[in-house]
Amino acid sequence: LAKTTQPISMDSYEGQEVNITCSHNNIATNDYITWYQQFPSQGPRFIIQGYKTKVTNEVASLFIPADRKSSTLSLPRVSLSDTAVYYCLVGASYNTNAGKSTFGDGTTLTVKP
Amino acid sequence: GAGVSQSPRYKVAKRGQDVALRCDPISGHVSLFWYQQALGQGPEFLTYFQNEAQLDKSGLPSDRFFAERPEGSVSTLKIQRTQQEDSAVYLCASSLGRQITSTDTQYFGPGTRLTVL
Numbered sequence: 001l002a003k004t005t006q007p008i009s010m011d012s013y014e015g016q017e018v019n020i021t022c023s024h025n026n027i028a029t030n031d032y033i034t035w036y037q038q039f040p041s042q043g044p045r046f047i048i049q050g051y052k053t054k055v056t057n058e059v060a061s062l063f064i065p066a067d068r069k070s071s072t073l074s075l076p077r078v079s080l081s082d083t084a085v086y087y088c089l090v091g092a093s094y095n096t097n098a099g100k101s102t103f104g105d106g107t108t109l110t111v112k113p
Numbered sequence: 114g115a116g117v118s119q120s121p122r123y124k125v126a127k128r129g130q131d132v133a134l135r136c137d138p139i140s141g142h143v144s145l146f147w148y149q150q151a152l153g154q155g156p157e158f159l160t161y162f163q164n165e166a167q168l169d170k171s172g173l174p175s176d177r178f179f180a181e182r183p184e185g186s187v188s189t190l191k192i193q194r195t196q197q198e199d200s201a202v203y204l205c206a207s208s209l210g211r212q213i214t215s216t217d218t219q220y221f222g223p224g225t226r227l228t229v230l
Contacts, residue, residue, distance in 0.1 A: 034218075043117070043204050043221025044156065087155060103148075103155035 004088045009108040018075045020107050022088030025069050031091040033064060033071045038085045038106070047086075048073070075109075083111045115139070117222035119205050125228045126195045134190045134225045138207030146219065147180055147190050148204040156204055162188060195229045202226050 005023040012018045024033070032051050036044035048055060050062040050071070061074040075082055087106040118137045126132050138145050144163055148156035149172075158172040164185035173180070177196075182188040192199055206219040 041223065041226075043206065043224055044219075045221065046218045049218070085155075103157075105153070105155045 004090055004104050006086075006088050006104065006107045008105070009110070011110050011112060012078055013112050014079055015077050018078050018082070018109060018111075020073045020075075020086055020088075020109065021070055022073070023070045024088070024090045027068050027090050033062065033068075034089045035060070035062065035073045036087045036089065036103075038087065044087060044103070078109075078111045080111050080113065082109065084109060117205055117207055117220050119203075119222035119225050121225060122223060123226050123228075125230065127230055128197060129194050131191065131193045132195055132227065134192075134203050134227070136188045136190070136205030136207075136222060138186065138188070138205070139209075139220055140186075142207035142209050142220070143185075144208045144210060144217070145182055145188050146206045146208075147188070148206065149174075150202045150204055150224070152201075159190070159203075192227075195227075197229050200227055200229045 034049040085106040147159040160170040202224040
């Protein structure tokens with residue numbers, strides 16, 4: 001099960017672009033990369049998922065280099081409401097071999113006025 | 114459509130009491146998960162159901178924790194003789210697929226915050 005490493009926290013200002021990078025050196029060939037967002041008092045919410053190169057949706061972009069050993073979640077023009085914890089997951093959220101969540105502790109993004 | 118719902122949202126128990134936490138998954142979702150989330154940490158896996166079958170309960174911290182999903186829809190997580198270390202948010206999630214693959218998105222409920230005094 002691929003281990004992920006993310007920064008514990010990041011600060012930004014409204015209107016800026018925010019990039020959160022996740023390292024996953026031992027990603028498996030068939031693993032996808034998924035990002036979740038969690039607001040206080042809520043469960044995590046799916047943001048975006050990708051396998052390689054670039055994926056974009058209405059919320060974010062996900063950049064994955066050719067070696068797939070890292071990925072970067074890009075949030076364009078953040079607002080105060082983007083303040084949340086962001087989790088990077090590699091592979092399945094549940095792994096029958098490991099039997100343990102791979103959420104890690106995430107990155108706490110704080111957007112300031 | 115309706116998302117995953119959990120009840121109660123908040124539960125205060127005295128040490129030694131039994132509690133039952135309910136999860137209503139999205140209709141038609143085969144897979145159901147329970148997680149425990151301590152303050153400031155990410156969700157930690159507790160157990161996984163595929164329909165009514167509990168395929169993995171390796172994350173349950175002790176035999177005081179018990180989960181069931183008898184008809185393959187609603188699930189209940191029961192904690193017997195609660196201890197202070199059981200205080201956490203308990204999250205339920207469901208996903209559509211029968212086999213958990215990298216592309217299966219989990220849909221989470223709002224969680225139940227359990228406080229044991």
